[in-house]
Amino acid sequence: xxxxxxxxxxxxxxxxxxxxxxxxxxxxxxxxxxxxxxxxxxxxxxxxxxxxxxxxxxxxxxxxxxxxxxxxxxxxxxxxxxxxxxxxxxxxxxxxxxxxxxxxxxxxxxxxxxxxxxxxxxxxxxxxxxxxxxxxxxxxxxxxxxxxxxxxxxxxxxxxxxxxxxxxxxxxxxxxxxxxxxxxxxxxxxxxxxxxxxxxxxxxxxxxxxxxxxxxxxxxxxxxxxxxxxxxxxxxxxxxxxxxxxxxxxxxxx
Amino acid sequence: xxxxxxxxxxxxxxxxxxxxxxxxxxxxxxxxxxxxxxxxxxxxxxxxxxxxxxxxxxxxxxxxxxxxxxxxxxxxxxxxxxxxxxxxxxxxxxxxxxxxxxxxxxxxxxxxxxxxxxxxxxxxxxxxxxxxxxxxxxxxxxxxxxxxxxxxxxxxxxxxxxxxxxxxxxxxxxxxxxxxxxxxxxxxxxxxxxxxxxxxxxxxxxxxxxxxxxxxxxxxxxxxxxxxxxxxxxxxxxxxxxxxxxxxxxxxxx
Numbered sequence: 001x002x003x004x005x006x007x008x009x010x011x012x013x014x015x016x017x018x019x020x021x022x023x024x025x026x027x028x029x030x031x032x033x034x035x036x037x038x039x040x041x042x043x044x045x046x047x048x049x050x051x052x053x054x055x056x057x058x059x060x061x062x063x064x065x066x067x068x069x070x071x072x073x074x075x076x077x078x079x080x081x082x083x084x085x086x087x088x089x090x091x092x093x094x095x096x097x098x099x100x101x102x103x104x105x106x107x108x109x110x111x112x113x114x115x116x117x118x119x120x121x122x123x124x125x126x127x128x129x130x131x132x133x134x135x136x137x138x139x140x141x142x143x144x145x146x147x148x149x150x151x152x153x154x155x156x157x158x159x160x161x162x163x164x165x166x167x168x169x170x171x172x173x174x175x176x177x178x179x180x181x182x183x184x185x186x187x188x189x190x191x192x193x194x195x196x197x198x199x200x201x202x203x204x205x206x207x208x209x210x211x212x213x214x215x216x217x218x219x220x221x222x223x224x225x226x227x228x229x230x231x232x233x234x235x236x237x238x239x240x241x242x243x244x245x246x247x248x249x250x251x252x253x254x
Numbered sequence: 255x256x257x258x259x260x261x262x263x264x265x266x267x268x269x270x271x272x273x274x275x276x277x278x279x280x281x282x283x284x285x286x287x288x289x290x291x292x293x294x295x296x297x298x299x300x301x302x303x304x305x306x307x308x309x310x311x312x313x314x315x316x317x318x319x320x321x322x323x324x325x326x327x328x329x330x331x332x333x334x335x336x337x338x339x340x341x342x343x344x345x346x347x348x349x350x351x352x353x354x355x356x357x358x359x360x361x362x363x364x365x366x367x368x369x370x371x372x373x374x375x376x377x378x379x380x381x382x383x384x385x386x387x388x389x390x391x392x393x394x395x396x397x398x399x400x401x402x403x404x405x406x407x408x409x410x411x412x413x414x415x416x417x418x419x420x421x422x423x424x425x426x427x428x429x430x431x432x433x434x435x436x437x438x439x440x441x442x443x444x445x446x447x448x449x450x451x452x453x454x455x456x457x458x459x460x461x462x463x464x465x466x467x468x469x470x471x472x473x474x475x476x477x478x479x480x481x482x483x484x485x486x487x488x489x490x491x492x493x494x495x496x497x498x499x500x501x502x503x504x505x506x507x508x
Binding site: 041042044046048049063064066068069071073075082083086088090092094095096097098099100101102103148150151180184185194195197199201202203220221222223224225226227228230232234242245247249251252253254 | 295296298300302303317318320322323325327329336337340342344346348349350351352353354355356357402404405434438439448449451453455456457474475476477478479480481482484486488496499501503505506507508
């Protein structure tokens, strides 16, 4: 079943809407399907071209349904402008099994002990979230050293208008870590996410039972090379449960 | 342009062909297109259903071509059996830029100092590679403790019949780390990769200039929960260059 939507200027980024909300919109277009089964397990978003202000169409196609998994393909396009996002979504009916969190939870300082990021007015989407950095806050424009600094950030992220954490917000927050290039070089340069994947590690019901409206995010990168850089991300609940992991590859011009 | 192929029994896994070679085949179907631009940047493979022995078709569709990136969608299917793999491939013309490897290379013991894994005869694909584990070798069937062990492996991987490392072998090797569940629990259980993504961090030309036919792989996992577990992987060249990173989410029954 096809879906329609339109961009929201409050979530605008540099040359198009913030990819996180676009990703959440794609996921929602699948979750709205009458014949969907299970909960989000994985989503991959390929950002093919910037969206323009205005309406868009989502073509939502069921690729295959198995006993406990379901595969979807979604293409987001605008009239006369071609495909802007090509995505795949995997849903799963998650059955009980042996459970083990092999990753150690990071130390999480109390958000009250951290300063809230003061937002640059030129990038609207940033103002839709509250960021409190424990480390790795993107530097201001006067801090331009050519030597590389750490690519790691640890940060509390919550919606400015409080909203329970669901799979949609996890997708959106997965793209809210700021380009690692801004951090390691201490400057803002042309940047855009090319492809992003999110894996969900809890069911929708388990997510509902988590308390609070914030996640503690850990972001890092491996390589910056020939105009592309990767980013890894972990989204932790306040009580030390890993809700989602994400990775993306992004373009930068420097 | 559509492509055809057929499975190879030498690369058989449990209930279908080894996902790594299927992924390499998908990538190759894009690289064979006359109008492709640039080198592989990202590939996501959604394994929808096991392939049967025999012929398959690849439907290869150009989604969007920009100045320096190109997006492709590939569906692999078998007659009468529906779609087995749904994939996206991003190619990029990689321009010179600032370069920085923020991830530290792991210590790599000389492969000659490590024992070669003795292959279980029941899983043919394993015999197509040489594995020399520095740590995290999957345990044998007599080592079944219910407590969890580390999910981390460090291992030299090379094709049994030596072959230069290219983007195709990086995709295949990205799926060659063995299920993390086998390692943390020390047993073999039903297991299957559901979705896998690989990011390439060097151009095809740079890859050609790398010496040797082996990569040093580092694999780990964050969470095992309700029948699904993730896996992260790094593929290093012998001289400490990060060639590719990968992540996957896999089903397990335990």
